[in-house]
Amino acid sequence: MAISYKIEKRRVVPNWRDFKRTVNLNELIISGNDFPKLEFDVSKVAADWNSNKSIGTAADLINGAFISEKFDFKELQEATTFIMQHSEKASNLLLDVAGKINGGIAEDIVTTNISQLEVDSIDEFQAHFESQLAYKILRRTKNRAKSELYNPIIWVELARLYAFFGVKEKAEKAMVVALQLAPDNRYVLRSATRMFIHFEQHEKALFYLRRSPSTKVDPWLISAHIATSSILSRYSPYVKNGIQIIKGGNHTDYDTTELNSSLGTLEYQEGSIKNAKRHQQLAMKAPNDNSLAQLEWLSHQDKAFEFDTNSFKNVPNHFEAFAFNAYDSGKWKDVVDNSINWFLDLPYSKRPILLGSYVASMYLKDYEKAIILCKMGLKANPHDTIILNNIVYSLMSMNKLDEAQPYLDSLTRINLSNLDPDELVPLQATLGLCAFRSGNVQEGEWFYELAIATAQSSNQKEMAEMATLIFFRELINARSHEMIEKYLQRIGSINPGKHLDIKQLKDEAIKLYSEYKANQKTDTKN
Amino acid sequence: MEPTDDNAAASLEGLILNGRWKVIKRISPSTGSTGGHFSIRYEVLDTTTNNKAFLKALNFKAFFAMHRGKDPVDVIAEQNSAFKYERDVLQRCMIHNLSKITRLLDQGTATLENFPIPTVPFLILEMADGDIRSTIDFSNTLDFAWKLRSLHNVAVAIKQLHGIGVEHQDLKPSNILIYENGKISKVGDLGSSLCSAIAPLKNPSGRFQGDADYVPIEYLYGHIEPDEIKRGRATDMYLFGNLLSFYFTGFNMTNLIFRNIDRQFRWNNWTGGFSTVKEYLLNGYSKALREFRKEIPNDYLGDELCEMLRYTCFPYPNKRGHPVALNENGNQYDFHRIISRLDLLSKKIELDLLKHGN
Numbered sequence: 044m045a046i047s048y049k050i051e052k053r054r055v056v057p058n059w060r061d062f063k064r065t066v067n068l069n070e071l072i073i074s075g076n077d078f079p080k081l082e083f084d085v086s087k088v089a090a091d092w093n094s095n096k097s098i099g100t101a102a103d104l105i106n107g108a109f110i111s112e113k114f115d116f117k118e119l120q121e122a123t124t125f126i127m128q129h130s131e132k133a134s135n136l137l138l139d140v141a142g143k144i145n146g147g148i149a150e151d152i153v154t155t156n157i158s159q160l161e162v163d164s165i166d167e168f169q170a171h172f173e174s175q176l177a178y179k180i181l182r183r184t185k186n187r188a189k190s191e192l193y194n195p196i197i198w199v200e201l202a203r204l205y206a207f208f209g210v211k212e213k214a215e216k217a218m219v220v221a222l223q224l225a226p227d228n229r230y231v232l233r234s235a236t237r238m239f240i241h242f243e244q245h246e247k248a249l250f251y252l253r254r255s256p257s258t259k260v261d262p263w264l265i266s267a268h269i270a271t272s273s274i275l276s277r278y279s280p281y282v283k284n285g286i287q288i289i290k291g292g293n294h295t296d297y298d299t300t301e302l303n304s305s306l307g308t309l310e311y312q313e314g315s316i317k318n319a320k321r322h323q324q325l326a327m328k329a330p331n332d333n334s335l336a337q338l339e340w341l342s343h344q345d346k347a348f349e350f351d352t353n354s355f356k357n358v359p360n361h362f363e364a365f366a367f368n369a370y371d372s373g374k375w376k377d378v379v380d381n382s383i384n385w386f387l388d389l390p391y392s393k394r395p396i397l398l399g400s401y402v403a404s405m406y407l408k409d410y411e412k413a414i415i416l417c418k419m420g421l422k423a424n425p426h427d428t429i430i431l432n433n434i435v436y437s438l439m440s441m442n443k444l445d446e447a448q449p450y451l452d453s454l455t456r457i458n459l460s461n462l463d464p465d466e467l468v469p470l471q472a473t474l475g476l477c478a479f480r481s482g483n484v485q486e487g488e489w490f491y492e493l494a495i496a497t498a499q500s501s502n503q504k505e506m507a508e509m510a511t512l513i514f515f516r517e518l519i520n521a522r523s524h525e526m527i528e529k530y531l532q533r534i535g536s537i538n539p540g541k542h543l544d545i546k547q548l549k550d551e552a553i554k555l556y557s558e559y560k561a562n563q564k565t566d567t568k569n
Numbered sequence: 570m571e572p573t574d575d576n577a578a579a580s581l582e583g584l585i586l587n588g589r590w591k592v593i594k595r596i597s598p599s600t601g602s603t604g605g606h607f608s609i610r611y612e613v614l615d616t617t618t619n620n621k622a623f624l625k626a627l628n629f630k631a632f633f634a635m636h637r638g639k640d641p642v643d644v645i646a647e648q649n650s651a652f653k654y655e656r657d658v659l660q661r662c663m664i665h666n667l668s669k670i671t672r673l674l675d676q677g678t679a680t681l682e683n684f685p686i687p688t689v690p691f692l693i694l695e696m697a698d699g700d701i702r703s704t705i706d707f708s709n710t711l712d713f714a715w716k717l718r719s720l721h722n723v724a725v726a727i728k729q730l731h732g733i734g735v736e737h738q739d740l741k742p743s744n745i746l747i748y749e750n751g752k753i754s755k756v757g758d759l760g761s762s763l764c765s766a767i768a769p770l771k772n773p774s775g776r777f778q779g780d781a782d783y784v785p786i787e788y789l790y791g792h793i794e795p796d797e798i799k800r801g802r803a804t805d806m807y808l809f810g811n812l813l814s815f816y817f818t819g820f821n822m823t824n825l826i827f828r829n830i831d832r833q834f835r836w837n838n839w840t841g842g843f844s845t846v847k848e849y850l851l852n853g854y855s856k857a858l859r860e861f862r863k864e865i866p867n868d869y870l871g872d873e874l875c876e877m878l879r880y881t882c883f884p885y886p887n888k889r890g891h892p893v894a895l896n897e898n899g900n901q902y903d904f905h906r907i908i909s910r911l912d913l914l915s916k917k918i919e920l921d922l923l924k925h926g927n
Binding site: 062066067069071072073074075076077078079080081082083084087088091095097098099100102103105106107109110111112131132133134135136137140187191193194195196197224225227228229230231 | 848
């Protein structure tokens, strides 16, 4: 059976996106002390233009207008028209800018998001489906990084691509270069934190955060430190700084959303629901995707926290929170759609893959989609037991035995004694499915019963019920009459309660059984 | 700011100054412009040689208009001091025979009775054909050799200035003057320059002295390099890179960087200061270099100029300079490598043109 896992303790670990999308989310804006601004006077270059109209003075005028963002004066319009009329004397750059100013879209020159100017993001999106393109992007980024040894941003991008391909060592090396170039930069530090946590190198994440003086004063970095410390069951020394920052009120609500969310989670874990709620309320004044997902998670832990998707539809990249919320409501298609968007937003992350492939295969029976998702996830996590399990489950459900074989081989190489029951139960059940679909009914029964027993012995009631329901389906498909009757009573005793996932599986099992019985009667009559 | 009839500085036409210079006519600012909108310019004739020259008369009235409410005594003292400074720097250049700086031919004070301010200090400089803006174009087909030769002249000028302890601080297209039908380029307008030997306390705040349209990017975010000499030299180096970018694209490097960063990082939107924005500027600068490179079809020239732009306009002032010079104590911002490279490049391009022509 396919499976996803629910995080026992979710922390507000920074998400790691490519630079352009991080910029677009306004997560890099620094609220600091302003500095004296220079004054600009376009009248001088305008006078020069008036006394000598040439491509040189026109360019000079455009430079003055562009830097000062003063676009509304007649000389500028004249100069841009002049440039366009003498295009043979202009560079492509000059023509581009003159054209935009002349066309009345001067604001575009300074407001256009850089993502719209470049194709990297679109390429990268396609790269999830086309391996060749993915490698092309990696190669291009690698070459850029080599020629821009001074540029930390490109090294973070390279690390992210390596992480996406699951090349851990190279990803780490690239990130260390970025950290050496920019040890205090928020984007670099948050990306590094996320990467080191992804690679389970929490101490390194803490080391680089602690080393930077920015961590003392930057709410985004304090939050990252609190979250990372919490994973290691430690108390971050920056909690006090965080509380002071929030009390100080010198930062925007958006700047402190993750910090409030982190502090709220900490308070919750320490049993102070009142303080936890207060921080969560502050976090939700201007939430981002991460603080939103945190609230969604908390809402499962304690009724004191309420999560209503309607209030947060405008939060960019709300996919994680919305995916889990849709799961609780049994809106399976929404779960898968949000999981895909979540994955595209954070392509190195395996949680959206697990959730999406699990729901697509188990409840929508959309095995093709589940397989695509798993294949994407395996790029960054080629040895992940659950992703391998989920892809085998989908392929076997479609009776694609040959295609499943390589993944099955990878699974069987796993040392089962090292697995938690969370991973072991679905794996045993999937091996049962493989046996059933290969015609080895007895072996299949043995594996499924083992899975159910494993789940029961580790008090995984829901998992035991799920395995039982899937097993029942396979028994019907295999027409294993005695066993069907043996398990019928157990199926009847399953009480899904609020669990819509179990309910759907039970409903399907009962329907399948009715069809089976009806077929049996028809067979007897004939 | 426009001078009127009650302004002595605007009434010099017809006079003979210092018994030698006949004031012919007022000229528009861009003809042989050396910036300085607080001066009125004239064409003058050297009565001993019949050569034309350029007169720059200090316009007190413009200062009063600019600084309304300020004590006139202070304004006069300030402007006298600025004028005296420019004169002294030009004299210093003259004494040292700086060949690529607009030459000071004479200086003095005209006295015109019946004017509220009767004295008009003036400088007489060699007359240029114009500034590079009147000659340059930004097409891919224009004589690159000319651009390289002109930039070579500018680099020599900066090296000459640095050699006598002067940092120009206001390199921009309107201050690059051309002579002999464009064969020679010289640097003009030393009014914003710094010279500790002449005026050690000219710019105690360290703020940018030149035209804001061409400002090195760090100043826009309030960053001021504490070491005065380093600051002055790093500024000149960036301004030279700005010019290089302008010569080939029509865009200076600061604007090229701004084209390649998100609006939130622009100087007028950012409040976090230079230390928090510098990596994002660096990322924009990398993209700007790629944009610049695309504008030059000749691969060899494009790569060479892109490399020169890379180290002259590095956004961090302490990392500017030729890669080899970065490790040379006290030599980081020296222009000698730029000069030899431009010399080589211009000769190579000229040779290519000759070969191509043959």
